[in-house]
Amino acid sequence: MPFSRADLDAMDGALTAAVEAMAKLEAGAIANVDENRMVGHYWLRAASLAPEASLRDAIDEAREATLKLAADVREGRLRPEKADRFTAAVVVGIGGSSLGPMLVCDALGTEDGVEVSFLDNTDPDGADRMIARLDLATTLVVVISKSGGTKETRNGMLEMKSAYEAAGLAFGRHAVAVTSSGSKLDAVADAEGFLARLPMWDWVGGRTSVTSAVGLLPAALAGVDVPALLAGAAEMDALTRRAWSDNPAAWLAAAWRLAGDRAMVMLPYKDRLQLISRYLQQLVMESIGKKLDLDGQVVHTGITVYGNKGSTDQHAYVQQLLDGPDDFFATFIEVRRDRAGSSIEVEPGVTSGDYLFGFLRGTREALLDRGRGSVTLSIPAVDARRVGAIIALYERAVGLYATLVNINAYHQPAVESGKKAAARVLALQGAVVSAMGREPKSAENLAEAAGSDDVETVAAILRHLAENGRAEVTGGPAPWDQRFRAPEA
């Protein structure tokens, strides 16, 4: 990265303060001031550090219950309604309830586990495609929602339930929930007779929940060595509690700060780590993308994250990284172990893995030659301990960076506005449906009848309804010539 030790030293006060703020947070200070919550994801891998005995017990009990549940599923003690054992699992969850689990399962899943898929949207066709690939009779559904109120997850669960019922199977006998006690999902799990429930707590944010049951249950089902994952995270937590000058998370946060407003391009040279950029998009962008700082000043902070994997991405956008705007820094992840077994030579003395290694080093050098910075993480292998360590490293770096730029990393104040606007659209849809009769009418007329002056949205609603057999369209093809009416009853 284009900075020197002197640049770091000039940040001494800020970095020291950031590490101290993190220590207070770990001791139980209310770090999420907006929501009046503690921030306790670090306690999940070292329960003894939690500030209250009740928290320590809750963490230990949840972890044990998670591991026992996964073992019971994998070893056939917990059985589906009409088959001998579960052979697959579907996680229904979105955001923090899918991105971390997805990364961990894809990076570390083994043949000893069951195959874990993810339903992470409210796309009916997406649900249909996933369900078509599954044998529901041997599939466990893991519904994950901290609040229990996330609409995409609620809808995904209802789509799954409908499919089980159509297959003559009792949904509850194939389902478990991870949610807060007393949530809407908790009530559904009770009413439907779910096989099990695992807890979530308000002191674990969604995007830092991967070392709670949210991430650990899918991981354990997929055959991941969960104790090693937690141990790796705990080791990194210990390393990153040190003073900044000996603290890799502080160095990383300082590097981001010194990079200015540059985007973070994630380039893991390993197929198993391809989802790390999607995981970090949430962890970094939802934490750092803020309008106001802690003093209420308008700052519009943010770090854009994108990328997939190397060397694949060299054949996609590295041309722009080399020649285009100087608006990013790259993060290379080097994995030194090529594969489990031995390698063929693709040229005398050279393996496929040597090429992968060479392309990473070569691209890094080509960027450096153009004055474009990069960070490199080098790990011996993609194993549970190292994945746990990388997760903990980035969680801590994000927290420290937030202090450096004086923002709250633990809330997401803007996302409600999109949800509220969506609710208004659905309410408008209801009014439009009520306003339709058998007489064809224009979008303008129906908007007026629905009490709205937003003709464009009403027209979009009508076209969506028409494409799904819930309105009839006449006229057209130009939108302004279209007329809509209710279908025959």
Place this chain on the structure above:
Amino acid sequence: MPFSRADLDAMDGALTAAVEAMAKLEAGAIANVDENRMVGHYWLRAASLAPEASLRDAIDEAREATLKLAADVREGRLRPEKADRFTAAVVVGIGGSSLGPMLVCDALGTEDGVEVSFLDNTDPDGADRMIARLDLATTLVVVISKSGGTKETRNGMLEMKSAYEAAGLAFGRHAVAVTSSGSKLDAVADAEGFLARLPMWDWVGGRTSVTSAVGLLPAALAGVDVPALLAGAAEMDALTRRAWSDNPAAWLAAAWRLAGDRAMVMLPYKDRLQLISRYLQQLVMESIGKKLDLDGQVVHTGITVYGNKGSTDQHAYVQQLLDGPDDFFATFIEVRRDRAGSSIEVEPGVTSGDYLFGFLRGTREALLDRGRGSVTLSIPAVDARRVGAIIALYERAVGLYATLVNINAYHQPAVESGKKAAARVLALQGAVVSAMGREPKSAENLAEAAGSDDVETVAAILRHLAENGRAEVTGGPAPWDQRFRAPEA
């Protein structure tokens, strides 16, 4: 988008010139001046427009051969060595030889086709994982490389060949190639007795090759309606040959231009379109990310592309889009048809698809409320005709935009530098291996013995070799305490 008709009118001269330049290119002008090549991907879906009879015949013959080959595979006329029929295919290709085919197969693949996977890297572990999931005896390998010289593809092919041989199967009897006549891959296909070869031409760039055999063979194998894909592209080509004021590709290019240096965030609200951002990362960033303009001036142009799908991404980074830096514009893709069958209600009168629709509109509105622009494409369904149209729309918009900013969209001058640097690393590895004996030596000593002063790279080489059983390491754990020697012979 935050501009008006007057802003567009002010670009009249530039947009008219861009559309005229595109007409010349389509008539066979040498548009890729660096490489002295015509740019003919538009001819692939309307061969009659190609400037020479030999090109027209080549396009028609290749398309027919592609469709016949896929039909022979799917209908069991072309059979593997030791099984009745092929049931799966693996595409070995990278960049333009995988991103387009991957998008088309994921968006449009049907149960009538064979399952198509992609080996798009030189990661040995990635190849092992893919091969473990396959039944090689019924798998067709499609090796795609225009030049035949792409190392990742060559290595992926050799890994596949090794796996077939280990399984007692003749690789050539399970393999087809898509490559330029006379390429290295062409020679391999000949020597190995591949089942078939399909052509590529120097007038089709990798990132615009999806409507050549590169994209059409995987698509046809996956059960995609290839004639409809080509027809949709041809229809869009016709629409986007019009004068700019009536030309959707020109409007799109103008919108990008008026957006300044903003990133393009792709938000298709449909799981099937999730890979469009990866496809466009190459198409846009490799085409537009340039240091020099056509007059040789240093300009460092570029448009960053990222995104996955909505509403999923609302729970990842939309917080930053709403509150963070104003450095992007969103592109929403609305798909009006929710699913093939009927929908359950998740609330009275409301479906999962209504939520998907509502979230798109709601997020768009929330962005607009903050003055952040977006483009919306609305399509009735994700079908072959519309996917072909979207591909053609973006191909054309990229070409027009390049003219607006006065750059060559059809070369990628910087990517060679990374490959050359990688070749130097591999050559250095050879020298380091030669320099190692049974006497443990430091990286410094081995660098000197290998004639290099790049100790950091030599140390990385040694650590990579050590992790793969090709060097022994003593000392450590600190890197500067490590010593390396050759393994016992």
